[in-house]
Amino acid sequence: MKKMSLFALLLLVIRRDLLLAMRRRADVLTTLVFFVMVVSLFPLGVGPEMDMLRKMASGVVWVAALLASMLSLTRLFAADYADGTLEQMLIAPQSLSVLVLGKMVAHWMVSGLPLVLIAPVLGLQFDMAPPALAVLVAGLLLGTPVLSMLGAVGAALTLGLRGGGVLVSLLVLPLCIPVLIFGAGAVEAVNSGLNPAANLELLGAISVLALVFTPWVTAQALRISME
Amino acid sequence: MAINWFKYSAPSTFYGLAGKLIPWFALAALALFVAGMYVGFYVAPTDAVQGEAYRIMFIHVPASILSMFLYLIMAAYAALGLIFNTRLSSMMATAIAPTGALFAFISLWTGAFWGKPMWGAWWVWDARLTSELILLFLYLGFIALHASIDDPRRADRAAALLAIVGSVNVPIIYFSVKWWNTLHQGSTIKFSGTSMHVAMQQALLLMFLACWCYAIAVALARVRSIILERERATQWVGELKEVQS
Numbered sequence: 001m002k003k004m005s006l007f008a009l010l011l012l013v014i015r016r017d018l019l020l021a022m023r024r025r026a027d028v029l030t031t032l033v034f035f036v037m038v039v040s041l042f043p044l045g046v047g048p049e050m051d052m053l054r055k056m057a058s059g060v061v062w063v064a065a066l067l068a069s070m071l072s073l074t075r076l077f078a079a080d081y082a083d084g085t086l087e088q089m090l091i092a093p094q095s096l097s098v099l100v101l102g103k104m105v106a107h108w109m110v111s112g113l114p115l116v117l118i119a120p121v122l123g124l125q126f127d128m129a130p131p132a133l134a135v136l137v138a139g140l141l142l143g144t145p146v147l148s149m150l151g152a153v154g155a156a157l158t159l160g161l162r163g164g165g166v167l168v169s170l171l172v173l174p175l176c177i178p179v180l181i182f183g184a185g186a187v188e189a190v191n192s193g194l195n196p197a198a199n200l201e202l203l204g205a206i207s208v209l210a211l212v213f214t215p216w217v218t219a220q221a222l223r224i225s226m227e
Numbered sequence: 228m229a230i231n232w233f234k235y236s237a238p239s240t241f242y243g244l245a246g247k248l249i250p251w252f253a254l255a256a257l258a259l260f261v262a263g264m265y266v267g268f269y270v271a272p273t274d275a276v277q278g279e280a281y282r283i284m285f286i287h288v289p290a291s292i293l294s295m296f297l298y299l300i301m302a303a304y305a306a307l308g309l310i311f312n313t314r315l316s317s318m319m320a321t322a323i324a325p326t327g328a329l330f331a332f333i334s335l336w337t338g339a340f341w342g343k344p345m346w347g348a349w350w351v352w353d354a355r356l357t358s359e360l361i362l363l364f365l366y367l368g369f370i371a372l373h374a375s376i377d378d379p380r381r382a383d384r385a386a387a388l389l390a391i392v393g394s395v396n397v398p399i400i401y402f403s404v405k406w407w408n409t410l411h412q413g414s415t416i417k418f419s420g421t422s423m424h425v426a427m428q429q430a431l432l433l434m435f436l437a438c439w440c441y442a443i444a445v446a447l448a449r450v451r452s453i454i455l456e457r458e459r460a461t462q463w464v465g466e467l468k469e470v471q472s
Contacts, residue, residue, distance in 0.1 A: 153392060157385045161375050170371055171389060174364040175396050178403035185407060206399070217392060224384045 006098050013102025014109075020079070021110045027075065031111045032118060035068040039122045050127050057126035058136055058187030062180050065115050065140060069147040070169045072111040076103065076155040077222070090226055096219040104145075104152050104215065112144035132190045135200070139183040142203040146179050149214040156221035178206060238315050238454045239463045245447040252447070256440035263433030271426040280344045285430050287337040289438040290330045291355075294362060297327035297442065301369070302394040305387035315450075317383035318457065320390065321373060322450035326442050328366035334359055354405040361400055365393045379457055 004012075021028055042060045043053055080086040089099050119140055123133045154172035158164040186199035235241045267285040274281040301323040308317030338356060339349045350356065369386050376382035458464050465471075 153388075157372060157389060158375075163375065167371060167375055170364075171368045174361050174368065174400075175392065177361060178396075178399050181403045181407040202403075213395075217388065221385065221388050224381060224388065227381070 004094065006095065009094050010098055010102045010105075013099055014106045017103055017106030018109060021106070027072065028110050028114065031068050031072045032114045034071055035064050035115050036118065036122065038064040038067060040125070043126075053126045054128060055191075057123055057128050058132070058184045058191075060126070061119055061122055061136060061140075062143075062184045065119075065144060066147060066173065066176055066180060067169075068115060069111060069144065069151060070172065072107070073151040073155045073168050073172070074158075074165045076107050076152055077159055081159055081226075086222070087226065090222065096222065097215040100152065100156075100218045100222070101215040104149050104218075107152070108145050108148040112148050116140040116144060128187075129191075132187050135190045135196045136187050138200060139186045139196075139203055142200060142207050143179045143183045146203075146207050146210045147176055149210040149218075150175050152218045153214055153221055156218045156225060159222070159225040179203065182206070236313060236315055238318065238458055239461070241315055242451055242454050245451050249444050249447050249451075252440045252444035256437050256444055259433050259437035259440060263430055263437050266426055266433060267430035271430050272424055277345060280341060283337050283341045285434045287334060287341060288431060289435040290334040290337065291359060292435065293438050293442055294327055294331035294334055294359065294366075297323055297330060298362060298366065298390075298397070299394060301327060302390040305383075305390040309384055309387040309391070314383075314457070315454075317387065318450050318453045319446070320387065321383070322446045322453055323442075324366060324370050324373070325449070326445050328363060328370065330438070330442070331359060331363040331366055335363065354401075354407070358401050358404045361404070362397070365397075369393070 039060055042056070046052065046056070077086060080089070090096060092099070116137060119137055120133050123136055128136065151168070151172050154168040154175075155164075157171065158168045161167060182199045182203045186196040186203070189196040189199055235244050263285060267282055271282070273279055301320045304316045304323065305320035307313060308315075308320060335356070338359070342351060343349050369390055372389055373382045373386040376385060455464060455470070
């Protein structure tokens, strides 16, 4: 067999997972609808005063994104675990970390990217100003990959456990708090006339840090779960 | 004669050692608690600013410090167990977790009692309070993950990985929470008492040592139960007096 470059392998895994996701479009839509629904519940709960809604918009969107990304985590490895593909990945000669990274990227494209794209519409419902909207989208673009990557660690640790869905939220949500703080903080900064660059840069730093470490940690977690 | 440094790293030998150590640490904890309480309530003077309510710090401060230290110790034991595959290290990590969670909870609870008369609110979203709450969540995650995996070896290793990821994340969480709060406002009342009364310092130190001794005694007692449970099929457990009777 021809030796495959790591990048080609990465693309292969991403393409495969995206194809599988496209065959089951309902799963993708569920996450998106959940996100929209949670965000829309807040005005019903706290009242329709626009001043208050404008203030809390970024926090609401971020918390909803956090919850929505938890929703699809259990599916990240479950199907591959059930049909034995994951076992094949573990014993493959290629780096497991790269395979895992491919799955993370695909997961983000399926469950994170749609949230980023729909966020401006939700922001308009909360009467956010255009500069704040732009920063919200930029923050989500930098931050949601971290949610997918940290979530993958939790999903790998809880693979095949009873009540894994609730457990994975319990493990991953506290670890995601910095993303929430900087993401919502960036919008807050714009609203109070400050430069959001510091918050966005820290978000980017967390993203890079997660990109370096989480694929490897997830690979280790998978080995622990599968032995 | 060469000393065998690893003699007590086997559960069978450590079980006996822990049994011998527990009474000493328990007695020391009791004596230090009584002494600390006495100094704290009768010797330490009333604070000029905070009145009598400040005395809650004699349990609040040691509990907070211990909750943070114990997380690091737990993560270190868990990492040892993961890297060197030593059973006892993982058992120690499991034994420490509930005590750490307890101290985090005590710290939050007493903090609320102190905050009500001082700040006029049971809870404020202060950086330290919030990071302590997140620490409690991390403890609960560790305990929950360990409890939901039936195979103890897999549970040890999965929880160890989580503890390591958590301890890497703790400084990031701490600073993010700190900056998040300072963006809004600083804490309304700051603890200005750098020139603390000697008796207050003594009471604090006594209570701090008491909490340490309590934590060690309880962790050792818990690790003995874990050892018995995990090694129940082995011969040396069958030969123990307390098991045969």
